[in-house]
Amino acid sequence: EQILPDSKVLSFEEMSLTLAKDRSHPYTVETILTVPAGSTTKFSIQFDPLMLRWNEYPPDAHHGRSIPSGIVTFRDDGQVVRLYTDSPLVYLPTPDFSMPFNVLCLVSTVIAIVYGSLFSLTTKDLVCIKETEVKKGLLLQLINAIRGLVKKDRSA
Numbered sequence: 001e002q003i004l005p006d007s008k009v010l011s012f013e014e015m016s017l018t019l020a021k022d023r024s025h026p027y028t029v030e031t032i033l034t035v036p037a038g039s040t041t042k043f044s045i046q047f048d049p050l051m052l053r054w055n056e057y058p059p060d061a062h063h064g065r066s067i068p069s070g071i072v073t074f075r076d077d078g079q080v081v082r083l084y085t086d087s088p089l090v091y092l093p094t095p096d097f098s099m100p101f102n103v104l105c106l107v108s109t110v111i112a113i114v115y116g117s118l119f120s121l122t123t124k125d126l127v128c129i130k131e132t133e134v135k136k137g138l139l140l141q142l143i144n145a146i147r148g149l150v151k152k153d154r155s156a
Contacts, residue, residue, distance in 0.1 A: 022050055026068070052092065064091040 011033070018028035027045065035041050058065070070085040136144070 023056075054095075057094070057097075061092070061094045061097065064089045066090075 014032040072083045074081040
């Protein structure tokens with residue numbers, strides 16, 4: 001039963017309800033009722049939303065999902081008139097789709113560092129060089145010159 005704003009009770013003459021099956025077919029509600037002229041009727045149904053699988057999201061997941069419109073059929077003097085309601089847009093909870101990308105980048109970086117290090121260790125020839133054969137860079141030469149000057153000042 002539905003209660004109208006002017007406190008009249010409206011009874012369903014006939015009602016059929018087809019329950020939804022996940023990812024197969026939606027709810028279907030069909031009712032036959034007589035609505036007095038000049039009145040307003042409101043119909044609502046509660047449901048538990050189903051989380052979508054990752055591959056069921058549309059390309060623009062933040063746009064939402066369009067729900068098919070309702071059909072209201074009137075019989076007036078033997079003539080059938082159908083009205084279609086607006087198709088509502090329902091905003092769905094959207095997961096963070098950037099997380100798999102971030103994980104992929106992090107794992108790829110770690111693998112590249114490990115592989116690069118192992119490849120470098122296994123392909124390079126390790127050769128021992130005497131300390132006298134090592135060429136000293138400009139910075140080392142400058143540091144040794146400063147050390148030499150400091151040692152001369154201390155000994156003098």
